[in-house]
Amino acid sequence: MRIAFYAPLKPPDHPVPSGERQIARLFLRALRAAGHDVFLASRFRPLDKRGDPCRQKRLRALGRRLADRLEARLPAFDVWFTYHLYYKAPDWLGPRLAAARGASYWVAEASHAPKRAGGPWDIGHRAAADAIARADRLFCLNPNDRACLARLAPPERMADLAPFLDAAAWRAAACRGDPPMLVTVAMMREGAKLASYRRLGAALAELEDLPWRLLVVGDGPAREQVEAALPAGRTCWLGRRSEAELPAILANADLFVWPAEREAIGMALLEAAAAGLPVVAAETDGVPAVVSHGETGLLAPAGDAAAFAGCLRALLADPDRRREMGAAARRRVLARHDIPAAAAALA
DSSP: OEEEEEOSSSOTTOSSOOHHHHHHHHHHHHHHHTTOEEEEOOOOOOOOSSOOHHHHHHHHHHHHHHHHHHHHHSOOOSEEEEEEEBTTBOOSSHHHHHHHHTOEEEEEEEOOOGGGTTSTTHHHHHHHHHHHHHOSEEEESSGGGHHHHTTTSOGGGEEEOOOOBOGGGOOOOOOOOSSOEEEEEOOOOTTHHHHHHHHHHHHHGGGTTSOOEEEEEOOOTTHHHHHHHSOGGGEEEEEOOOTTTHHHHHHTOSEEEEOOTTOSSOHHHHHHHHTTOOEEEEOOTTGGGTOOBTTTEEEEOTTOHHHHHHHHHHHHTOHHHHHHHHHHHHHHHHHHSBHHHHHHHHO
């Protein structure tokens, strides 16, 4: 099929690296691997971060004008495919253009937040709800999204799609560190990322009696707060690294650690699993869909630094269990989270 691809939050060719851009690119690859002819339909970003109704009205008007122009200019397509729409970045293009062209409308990673109704993002909330209700197929990367989506779409339109990556890009970690090498990969910014770094720092403070070192990959505006949160004497700061550099970094580690506060999918956790690393994370949002507790890693209750430290202590003290979990993690990625598995679901 000919597929018009659109990512309203961030297009796949955006110059700023992010998990959002990475997943958009992976979807393009998976759709092509499924045999579809895919093209990028638009780079329009209807994003309102602050809850400004005036901005949302302007974006709605701009989206409608752009849809009118695209209706006359776009090549023929059978499916309009939108990746990641929600109240801050709704889809003003796909429903109108799919209807105008008589095409199917597919959506991956949609979320519906009823609590936003009537609030500062009400315009975006209603637009996202309308798009979800019109979708012919809804692919759920986070199983937690299903309950709210069910208010808008019947279950026969929804399909679970495991988060995925290109497993061939990752090689198995050695997992022989002495002392064990912990690693985390995350941007440094206010909000959930900084909260996760602080939770990690609180957990590591309870493990000073054990030998370990920590590699931190990432940078951002909250760098100073992150540095203050983590133990200076045992932390190696690698800064921002490219996607191409990450496999080699993870291959020299023993254990991936990240509390993952409010993590919708957790691509960094999935990359660690692809590298054959066990993961210690918190049982939040979409993390259990990526990390199988007791099999590929350990999950602590959300917000519980002491329990997180306990999970770390258990794996730091048991190198054989770390290696077994790492091997299981890579097997699970190859079976469930590789591009061929996604392509089969998107065929």
